[in-house]
Amino acid sequence: MIRLIFASTALKDWNAEELLGLLKTCRTNNSARDITGALIYLHRTFFQILEGDEQAVDETFEKIQKDTRHKDVTQIERKPIAERDFPYWSMGFEKLDERDLNTFKDFPHFFDKEFTPAGIAAHRGIIDPLVNLLRVKLIKHVSVTKHEELPIDHEDSFIQFLHRTIRTGVKFLAMLMTFVILLGIVDVIYVIYEKMTTPPFLLMTTDEILDTFGAFLAVLIAIEIFLNITLYIRSDVIPVKLVVATALMAVARKVIVFDYKHLPYEYVGATALVVVALGITYWLIQKKE
Numbered sequence: 001m002i003r004l005i006f007a008s009t010a011l012k013d014w015n016a017e018e019l020l021g022l023l024k025t026c027r028t029n030n031s032a033r034d035i036t037g038a039l040i041y042l043h044r045t046f047f048q049i050l051e052g053d054e055q056a057v058d059e060t061f062e063k064i065q066k067d068t069r070h071k072d073v074t075q076i077e078r079k080p081i082a083e084r085d086f087p088y089w090s091m092g093f094e095k096l097d098e099r100d101l102n103t104f105k106d107f108p109h110f111f112d113k114e115f116t117p118a119g120i121a122a123h124r125g126i127i128d129p130l131v132n133l134l135r136v137k138l139i140k141h142v143s144v145t146k147h148e149e150l151p152i153d154h155e156d157s158f159i160q161f162l163h164r165t166i167r168t169g170v171k172f173l174a175m176l177m178t179f180v181i182l183l184g185i186v187d188v189i190y191v192i193y194e195k196m197t198t199p200p201f202l203l204m205t206t207d208e209i210l211d212t213f214g215a216f217l218a219v220l221i222a223i224e225i226f227l228n229i230t231l232y233i234r235s236d237v238i239p240v241k242l243v244v245a246t247a248l249m250a251v252a253r254k255v256i257v258f259d260y261k262h263l264p265y266e267y268v269g270a271t272a273l274v275v276v277a278l279g280i281t282y283w284l285i286q287k288k289e
């Protein structure tokens, strides 16, 4: 097997739809030839890694070189490999964000000015860290915590529209949750005020203190739910650990304010079971990470 890396310059700016079209071709053709790899598109520069059987990779690269949609196709590396870096991707695609680019401290401003076929060929030290970053980013997508995703760049434009709509809905939920948190804080203040102003003034009974705790914990749970929602927007992934932690907190809140004198024992027993189940679930997720 070999790994071939090349860079090239697009003749024009490519939009998401055009890139998805290219990826579709890559994935269909590469799967058929057992070629894997990854592609970056940034500032009109393509950077692609192809790995697989020598003949298959060379023939694909020949075809790519003849493609009139790009120019300056420059082979950066071609070397034998024992195993693939991108075994799960017929063509992985990644966007590099600011945070990614900041990890290349040894190459300041490289991605602003020199991320071109000639620039990459002249700075070969960038290749391994770049390949590694791509690998890590792609692996994150298929990690054990992967769930239903809502990619903004789905290949079907209608599904893409639906995903956008859902994302907007999630943002609206986050906004509503902020409102609920503010209301919760007002409630805490009111509960404290009420308890302190009913006789005996400035003193709270144990029950009243528990009521106050309940109001506090309700706000904390609201904040956890807010975090769940915002994390969902940022990562496209349902943060299972956080959801379980929130549920645990919500049940624990109930336990703290339990009025044991008036609760049936079945209710207390069932709650205990839920706490144990959630605790084990949380522990298992933690262990897996």
Ligand SMILES: Cc1cc2nc3c(=O)[nH]c(=O)nc-3n(C[C@H](O)[C@H](O)[C@H](O)COP(=O)(O)O)c2cc1C
Pocket (backbone or CB within 6 Å): 008, 022, 025, 026, 027, 029, 030, 046, 048, 050, 060, 063, 064, 065, 066, 067, 069, 070, 091
């Ligand atoms: C930057 C770039 C990367 C490409 N990568 C691949 C690739 O990995 N595999 C592939 O089959 N075609 C790739 N292509 C497309 C080929 O140049 C060509 O259009 C395609 O293989 C033709 O497919 P067809 O023979 O099925 O029509 C790439 C094109 C560009 C511009």
